Amino acid sequence: MISVAEARARILAAFSPLPAETVALPDGLGRVLAEPVSARLTQPPFDAAAMDGWAVRAGDIAAATVDAPVLLRRIGESAAGHAFPGSVGRGEAVRIFTGAPVPDGADAVVMQEDCSADDASVRVGRAVVAGRFIRQAGFDFAAGQELLPKGRRLTARDIALAAGGNVPWLSVHRRPRIAILATGDEIALPGDPLGPSQIVSTNALGLCALVATQGGMAHNLGIAKDTADSVAAMAAGAVGCDLLVTTGGAAHGDYDLVRDVLADRGVTLDVQAVAMRPGKALMFGRAGTVPLLGLPGNPVSTGVTALLFLRPILRLLQGLPADEGLPAVRARLTEPLRANDHREDYLRATLSVGADGMPVVTPFARQDSAITSLYAKADCLIPRSPHAVAEAAGAMVTVLTLNEGAPCL
């Protein structure tokens, strides 16, 4: 058995970022930029009013107060989308609205709350400095300026920014295509009639969902029977995908055939077993042209190994740093932890807030890798190094969060 770190290093060495494709801006959400995005215009393109009020020359109203307002001549209006065509001379003011171009000659905007007006004139009751309530041309960004760097996964805010830069197309890494194959005579699809010793496949749909949350496209190949022919025939459906992920059949039982099918095809496995719990029976190799990640069948083992190995592969394929793991926080244990054995452990646990407002973490008493109800309820994992010493209740530990910043894991 090799360590988790060694397994990750061997597996990730087999992948590199996928080529770029061009997508329309509205389709860019969640995609990773293969090229930086640069502004195609200056924003704002002109000096714009930041308030509804009056465009004035600051020098004209330097002495204005509530009790001694300055009287200006009203000469026109500048509204958003409808600039005032003339210019503001001494003693003059233009009615202006937020976002409208500031007319030539004016160098400040006074809020309408500080003024009173009739059809011909405006009384300004407050002095302002030059530049007040004016957003200068380019104060957000200038044409040609880089707005978003290569390698960024686009948020809703980024889409808005690129739109502001008048950018209609994006160059993004192609989405990873991940084939998912469940194995086992006992496994049936959700909703199918179940035989007396059959169970429903939780793993394949869970993996498809995980792939989707991480920006990939899952192809669910279905369920292979426990025969070498069935496994080989169904695995062939992965041709053209960037990775085949199998679940089940990875251990050494008489019906655990994924490993045998690979061996028959002369596949050398870079990873055969990993010193971790859950997830010992993890495999990685290359089946023909498609890399294969063989995950153990126990549902929590599939889930945790997918987080630790499939998630970084998906990140790497999309041009993101693979080494950025799940968001980690420090939390106080509410229960003691036993000393660990030689396998790196990932305890399922819940995070909450203690009386002092600090995070506290409670591992579940039952840690069997077949308990899906507790895995779904967990909102964090407590990683434990091989041979970690016992911890008392109250000790601080690092936990890996499943919901923070990465919803739906």
Ligand SMILES: Nc1nc2c(c(=O)[nH]1)N[C@H]1C(S)=C(S)[C@@H](COP(=O)(O)OP(=O)(O)OC[C@H]3O[C@@H](n4cnc5c(N)ncnc54)[C@H](O)[C@@H]3O)O[C@H]1N2
């Ligand atoms: N003698 C040994 N037995 C086992 C060992 C071992 O080291 N020596 N390891 C155990 C561990 S740990 C795990 S994990 C499993 C891994 O086995 P496989 O990857 O071969 O998985 P299966 O035997 O096919 O299934 C295990 C378990 O998971 C259920 N399963 C499988 N696929 C699905 C699915 N798609 N949805 C839901 N549940 C699934 C399956 O019915 C079994 O209950 O091996 C241990 N044994």
Ligand code: MOO
């Ligand atoms: O690896 Mo098994 O995954 O410990 O249940």
